[in-house]
Amino acid sequence: MGVRVEKIQEQIKQEVSDIILRGLKDPRIGFVTITKVDVSSDLKNARIYVSILGSQEQFKGTWEGLKHSTGYIRQELAKRIRIKFIPEIAFYPDTSIQYSAHIQELINKIHNAGEGKSENGNNDQ
Incomplete structure (x- = not known):
């Protein structure tokens, strides 16, 4: 994987972490850690792996909140990262x-x- 893709992955990881921590007002979202970001070589898709701490009920609530906020997170990412196309983002649980x-x-x-x-x-x- 190229250096450019790795830099973009790290930048997406940092920015999405900040967006979730400071930008989301959804009360369902609990303690979330971005553990890894995989961006495709064409920069069109990004898999964001998250670790969610808490009970099974808290996990489900946080997961629903993240899924619901995907569009907002991508929009905020577009404001923060200067690349031609912002990748489509998808969250995956990191267990x-x-x-x-x-x-x-x-x-x-x-x-x-x-x-x-x-x-x-x-x-x-």
Whole structure:
């Protein structure tokens, strides 16, 4: 991928983060982090990966709010980025943070279960 595309991806990531944080007034939108932006080589499409923290209900509300705000976010992006064509944007959930938290939880359970067995083993002697 070219340097130009990478620069545009980073700029879109920063600007969309700022738009969501400061520009959106939708009460459904909770804590959102833009984790990655993939722009096609022809600069016509941008996939914006977001991580949404909270309960399943909060996730659904935030997701609905983001989908509803796509047009506004693209319009604001056009005001902030100086390129000939602003790509069509689409949001995609990035579940890597939730997945890593789940893995960490499983590791902690295994670790705690292992400590419980060794303590019981020592008490029996």
